Amino acid sequence: MNGAQSLIRTLADAGVDVCFANPGTSEMHFVAALDTVPEMHGVLGLFEGVVTGAADGYARVAGRPAAALLHLGPGLGNGLANLHNARRARTPVVVVVGDHATYHKKYDAPLESDIEAVAGSLNGWVRRCAATGDVGADAAAAVAAAMDAPGRVATLVLPADLSWGEGGRPARPVAPKPPAPVAAPAVARAADLLRGGEPVVLLIGGPACLEAGLNATSRISAATGAKALAETFPARLQRGAGLPAVERLAYRSDQATAQLAGHRHLILAGATAPVTFFAYPGEPSDLVPEGCRIHTLAEPGQDVVRALTDLADLVAPGTAPVPHPSRRPPLPSGPLTFANWADVIGALLPENAIISDESNTSGVLLPKATAGAPRHDLLTLTGGAIGQGMPVATGAAIAAPGRPVVTLQSDGSALYTISTLWTQARENLDVTTVVLNNRAYAILRLEFQRVGASSPGPEAARLLSLSPPDIDFVHLAEGFGVPATRATTAEELAAQFAEALRAPGPHLIDAVIPPVL
Template identity: 50%
Template structure:
């Protein structure tokens, strides 16, 4: 058993059974060892941003880490933006970052860099296995560390000689950390405050947005308390048969209007809400004047259990208001995001997974699918676009029996378009939609809000994607995924109906501009 064997066996023993990889020379021992450990599923990604986003998608769907395999510091950097999103999502994830042999570092060969320095801002845990014998124990430690709480990235640096040298043993199986329970006294105190408030709101994030938390939130709503989620959460259980909490609005002034008169904000697995960006003369902190914000616990607690306890303490009934199944009629005429949302709502099957990197098209589709069949909605947690396709890769590998729908702005999709090749290669049941408005639409909106003048010719040129127009059908076909272009609601509805009933990769270019 060499160090690479010890690593992969230890990872598998600890439940890490998918590896999203873009290896180089220093990772060849790991690659070779994959042939000796059938429990680990290797998935090749043609760019590291796909690998890290896929690992995030896997982690969000399974609650356990996948690993990435990255080529030294530069490979890590390529995956960094989606690791930022994963950090914000609280997703457990283990990065295996290859490095030069320990004795080779001193020569500062071209690929040498400060790997630990690169990894630090986005990692809960960074260690380097300086000998083959350290590999197994550190691998187990990395998996355990990735659970947090809250979850996040653990980055294990693997020098080439630690991989190829003989290892005396693999690492142990370590227990998964248990999330903290909120004390009964704190629950009771919070229940009293909620009852005493004139206009309270409960704001939840993190793991509260899964099925159990949403159900408890419904009970709180039935007891008369408004429950909201953060604007962007890692995973939201929603659709027919589930309670639909409100969602904190994206633009600060709208959020403040929505929260007018609120005198108590109870935070569960989240913090005081803030605007996504700052703008001159607009609020940053989205807590109304005179409103008290109090936390029941941050992302390290068991939020769903806290919500259940709070509902019990408030004497909330077990029956919560849930959304009825209410599928819209077939949309007709010119295509827009609401009609796209209607078509999606009509056709997506039970337990679909939505990977949302749709930017300006996202909210209309989110609203349109409120009464669709039950599904999970995965959001852009860290604001780094280019998450939508990679996340879908990982979700589909994790959940082969569920339909995955990846929704992407055209600007966002271009970031990690390489992921479509992996979808084709692995024959994943992913339907990718790109909203081709041929512009960074959100920036046209944001520009005025930041106090910048109306864009002149030079500025417009930095927001425009229409010269030349990307031919998505051609581009995506080149990556091995069959693609269709839809310019009307009828075409889109037909394409969606086909994609949702036919397993395997599909791609739809939705022409919006």
């Protein structure tokens, strides 16, 4: 057995049975070894950012890592943006990076680079395989490291000669560390704060955004009057009719400041203290109001759901969570607008859907439109590196083949990873992509104003616009093998969205809306 075979056998035995890949010469023995381990499903992505984003989406839904196979340092570099998002999502991902043969590195070949330095920027786990006989054990360690709470990116560097070398040995899975428990005094202190009569915000993140955490949070809020908020960009938020609705902390600093204003205590439960995404002239970076004290119930990686449940039992005995009622917006009519497209989604969203949301500025009204829709999962842009929406949806669809997946995708971000559509077509995934096509980098127009750069002149305006020429997403999708339509009215979007959900396989809808700014 060669090193690549031992690696894949070990991954499969540890429950890593999907490998998203964009391989090169140094990974050919890994590719060949896929035929020796039938449990491992290889999924080809045409760009490394598709591979890493899909691995992130898979892990968010499956709760276990997929593997991502990349080619040398440049391949890892190409996939770094969506690995950044995975790091911020705290999802487990095992990245296998092929490298030059050990004896070839001294020649400084054109693709030679410092892979460990690139991987180290993710603040995860990094190991270089040193011997063929140890590759299996290294793979087992990588899976365990990725699964260590709260989940992280584990990068294994595999030199080509260790991959093809004989003497590989599969290794038994290594049990990952369970989430660290929260000490009882921390729960008791939070209970005292909630009973103290001063205004409290409870900010939840990570696993607290799933059903059990939401129920406990709702009980606490209902019994004490504490304001419950979820982190701005949760990796996975369960929501919809029958589940408690927890408002997310706003992206815009002025709106987040308004949400937090007047509160004397901020309790963090699986979340970090809120700060602005960027620095703005004359504005503070810290969003915590002056005079508001920060208290940590559970750090990311601790058992936040157990802590919230224990806290609810202390301060809200006998109090039930408050579910959101089933309530859909009526189907709108007329030309598509910034506001009404979201009502179409809310009116027609199917039961048990997964939404990958990268609608950005176009999606401001989406939470309200879908709050009372059937229960669904929301996957958000955790790290802010755009080009996540379609790859994450692809991984989610492979992780949950029986569930409808909907991508809500801004047009500018779509172009970063548009080749994802080819992978969706090849895998015949039930993913419906709605491109919100306002022909502009609308978020940058907003940020242009917020940083005080005055009004854009003609040259600046050209850098913030996606027209001319207009981008034809219908023909782009069809070129990748995905059926596509264009909608300019609410009626057209409703009809096309409903049909796309009914038909098997991937579909794209080019929803043309006017820009916000």
